[in-house]
Amino acid sequence: xxxxxxxxxxxxxxxxxxxxxxxxxxxxxxxxxxxxxxxxxxxxxxxxxxxxxxxxxxxxxxxxxxxxxxxxxxxxxxxxxxxxxxxxxxxxxxxxxxxxxxxxxxxxxxxxxxxxxxxxx
Amino acid sequence: xxxxxxxxxxxxxxxxxxxxxxxxxxxxxxxxxxxxxxxxxxxxxxxxxxxxxxxxxxxxxxxxxxxxxxxxxxxxxxxxxxxxxxxxxxxxxxxxxxxxxxxx
Numbered sequence: 001x002x003x004x005x006x007x008x009x010x011x012x013x014x015x016x017x018x019x020x021x022x023x024x025x026x027x028x029x030x031x032x033x034x035x036x037x038x039x040x041x042x043x044x045x046x047x048x049x050x051x052x053x054x055x056x057x058x059x060x061x062x063x064x065x066x067x068x069x070x071x072x073x074x075x076x077x078x079x080x081x082x083x084x085x086x087x088x089x090x091x092x093x094x095x096x097x098x099x100x101x102x103x104x105x106x107x108x109x110x111x112x113x114x115x116x117x118x119x120x121x
Numbered sequence: 122x123x124x125x126x127x128x129x130x131x132x133x134x135x136x137x138x139x140x141x142x143x144x145x146x147x148x149x150x151x152x153x154x155x156x157x158x159x160x161x162x163x164x165x166x167x168x169x170x171x172x173x174x175x176x177x178x179x180x181x182x183x184x185x186x187x188x189x190x191x192x193x194x195x196x197x198x199x200x201x202x203x204x205x206x207x208x209x210x211x212x213x214x215x216x217x218x219x220x221x222x223x224x225x
Contacts, residue, residue, distance in 0.1 A: 039215075046207065046217060046218075047164065047207055047209075047217045047220070049214065049215035052215070060214060061214075062215070063122075096163055096164070106169075106211075107152075107154035107170070107209065108156070108164070108166060109166055111164055111165070112163065113163055
């Protein structure tokens with residue numbers, strides 16, 4: 001059964017770099033023909049897509065965040081990661097990783113439980 | 122950038138039919154997906170590609186998409202259906218609607 005689990009620091013200082021990892025179990029990232037995504041949800045607000053990445057490293061980013069975001073994949077560890085630079089309070093959110101059920105334009109068929117990230121000094 | 126418009130809230134009586142809309146320019150020309158999110162939980166896919174239900178989602182959930190409006194319909198609404206619902210499309214990137222709070 002496919003499972004995704006986010007991990008990373010719960011608290012990050014403003015201007016620092018946030019790094020989150022999503023560990024995938026139940027399927028090999030490098031074999032499955034899926035994209036893998038990060039989505040966040042600020043407190044009390046809706047869902048916002050950050051970006052999606054294929055195991056080859058091909059990635060798509062939300063243009064509103066693109067300059068500060070990098071997605072990467074570690075096929076050996078069956079993980080993919082999010083790096084968000086120069087964070088501000090506006091980056092405080094629950095961060096979800098998810099599997100895109102097929103090609104890049106498909107739906108998010110599986111989600112992690114989410115991890116709370118707070119940006120504060 | 123492409124924008125999806127959802128009503129902030131929808132109310133439905135127990136056992137009745139709830140309709141949640143998602144408006145977008147020519148949305149009928151693209152695939153729409155719907156997610157249910159209960160408080161403190163991750164979203165769950167309830168409809169994909171306009172009108173397909175993932176395994177485990179009750180038949181009470183259905184979808185349609187035409188013109189400028191996609192619709193999620195929940196028949197025989199139950200207390201457990203109370204949640205936020207989000208529509209989603211791909212338009213040079215993932216776009217989510219703002220979400221609709223369903224009260225039963």
